[in-house]
Amino acid sequence: MNFNAITIRDIAKELNLSVSTVSKALRDSHEISEKTKKLVMEYAREKNYRPNPIAQSLKQGLSKSIGIVVSTIENQFFSQVINGIESVAYKEGYNVIITQTHESYDLEVKNVGHLTHRSIDGLLISLSTETKDIEHLQRLHRQGLPIVFFDRVSNEIDTHKVIADNYRGGYNATKHLIESGFDRIAHITSPPNISITKERLAGYHQALADAGVTLPDNYIKYCPHGGRDISEIENALNELLALDPKPNAIFTTSDRITTTTLFLINKMGIKIPEEIALAGYTNTTLADVLNPPLTSVYQPGFEIGQKATEMLISLITSKRPVTEFQTAVLPTQLFVRKSSIKKS
Amino acid sequence: MNFNAITIRDIAKELNLSVSTVSKALRDSHEISEKTKKLVMEYAREKNYRPNPIAQSLKQGLSKSIGIVVSTIENQFFSQVINGIESVAYKEGYNVIITQTHESYDLEVKNVGHLTHRSIDGLLISLSTETKDIEHLQRLHRQGLPIVFFDRVSNEIDTHKVIADNYRGGYNATKHLIESGFDRIAHITSPPNISITKERLAGYHQALADAGVTLPDNYIKYCPHGGRDISEIENALNELLALDPKPNAIFTTSDRITTTTLFLINKMGIKIPEEIALAGYTNTTLADVLNPPLTSVYQPGFEIGQKATEMLISLITSKRPVTEFQTAVLPTQLFVRKSSIKKS
DNA sequence: TTGAAAGCGCTACCAC
DNA sequence: GTGGTAGCGCTTTCAA
Secondary structure, three states, X not given: OOOOOOOHHHHHHHHOOOHHHHHHHHOOOOOOOHHHHXXXXXXXXXXXXXXXXXXXXXXXXXXXXXXXXEOOOOOHHXXXXXXXXXXXXXXXXXEEEXXXXXXXXXXXHHHHHXXXXXXXXXXXXXXOOOOOOXXXXXXXHHOOOOEEEEOOOOOOOOOOEEXXXXXXXXXXXXXXXXXXXXXXXEEEEOOOOOHHHHHHHHHHHHHHHHOOOOOOHHHEEEOOOOOOOHHHHHHHHHHHHOOOOOOOEEEEOOHHHHHHHHHHHHHOOOOOOOOOEEEEEOOOOOXXXXXXXXXXXXXXXXXXXHHHHHHHHHHHHXXXXXXXXXXXXXXXXXXXXXXXXXXX | OOOOOOOHHHHHHHHOOOHHHHHHHHOOOOOOOHXXXXXXXXXXXXXXXXXXXXXXXXXXXXXXXXXXXXXXXXXXXXXXXXXXXXXXXXXOOOEEEEEEOOOOHHHXXXXXXXXXXXXXXXXXXXXXXXXXXXHHHHHHHHOOOOEEEEOOOOOOOOOOEEEEOHHXXXXXHHHHHHHOOOOOEEEEEOOOOOHHHHHHHHHHHHHHHHXXXXXXXXXXXXXXXXXXXXXXXXXXXXXXXXXXXXXXXXXXXXXXXXXXXXXXHHXXXXXOXXXXXXXXXXXXXXXXXXXXXXXEEEOOHHHXXXXXXXXXXXXXXXXXXXXXXXEEEEOOEEEOOHHHOOOX
């Protein structure tokens, strides 16, 4: 299994030392003479010795791995977050174990179970759209498992959290649409129970209010599974297009909803932005090449991952119980492209 | 760490049995009476006992984890492969550890080193575009580490491999372009040293030959880093467009090259497919929404991941040394869209 | 400054 | 059918 099969015992034997001396020497303990340390370290390097991380884990009661729960890594936002997580985790000597909920509450519970049974030192989680009850996490949290929420957070657990500035992302996108001359702005979004939905919606409402625009409630459509099924987006869209007056712009949240909305509008033969403008949350690197180029709210996925991991490791390594928690809010970026610019 | 802190020892004490009896009972050993087994198992379930996987690993000399090396998970092809890998690995009780080379040979060597130091039972790898020398893998292979190649494989190591039918993918895309009325088909591809480049190129050549089309060698452009840097694609494109006669179609390989080529052509204001047609390898789910909708060669990423993992686990669990190796070749799919259809 | 020995949780060998 | 015990590789106390 470990393909540097040399152990601490081999070194001890070869150097006529005891295992404990070698162990201490390798960890640069002050109770070992410089001479011995040098001897051991050089021999270890020469033989390319690596401590067996499993034995270390067993001894120290730490697994040196971090569990991750996201909806799906195929979503570029999450793959960027994972890149950020790994960049910090690997540097600090942690493994990561990635699991996906595919927006299912049951899968989330199952994954969290698997992760804890596999011995993780901490958990990074973005809740599934279906998740309403978080008892499965509260139990673990009470037992002392360090947890950091990111993206879709819960306020029913008091711990560190990292989110994009969802409120401002929603505000800026909506404001931009208004300033581009669109006054009937619909909103297609994830289910109302998850945090990002509420925050982005609040931004949308405020931007409308600030501009003195009033719109009916049925301009807002929720997708129960966050757009996992194309039909939920299709329904939302059809309902919006049947309204009188019809919206002349749509603000969407989440990669899936945004790109699927674009797909559906194109398929219906409706012209963007002439007949309806579109601006939405997405982290795809293809926004420029879409038809039409898509105005997007971009979240700093990589940085979110980094920050969350730093916070988690600080919880894991903290000597005393942590009682002061913070929520990091990272700015989003609005990229204005053709899909939301009125031709004049 | 393990938040089901109950151990086999606790059970033994509570039930007035020995640890070994409990251990055997839990593993349903035939040398334990049904009565005792039932007693132990019920108590274990009641107390939600889970064996500590780290202790098991240490004991058995197996880590129950699989190392993965890909270029980047942001590429949808690879995230689909990883989904396939995880679907099999988790079912079989294996963890996966994902690392990314970002097309760098140095990073690949480093990642492989980290993985083996972290004790993996086997390795799934798609080589970086920079990799020419695979001594870092040959050493491990000689030492007995099970390795399965996928996507970008090497024939310098005799082991299981899983690839898409790159030859036929290249053949079909090129044939389709020819049949659509394009006779001057350029090819922008990855560096010539990696397997997928050669195979797709062979398909391209054969399709041209079968149609009796002869094209100059400078219709083929290689991107040294597989399109990691936009400039390499930009150069390739500029060189192609400066040719006389200019190509009237381009066949591209790899997600990155394909979508970047689309981006650049759009940026130059050149019309697709009127002035130049485009067909390329990509697994993006957005092909339909691109401008224009993009003719794509799709690889069964999920299935590739599944197959590779099944093969790897069979190597890991094999009692006797395996000497018969196979290369699984999975079919690609050609999706014809507007980018390669001549307006008539 | 060094070493012997216990023990992390589990499995497996060998006695009883 | 059951239990004692050694040992996986490492860290850490305690004794020398």
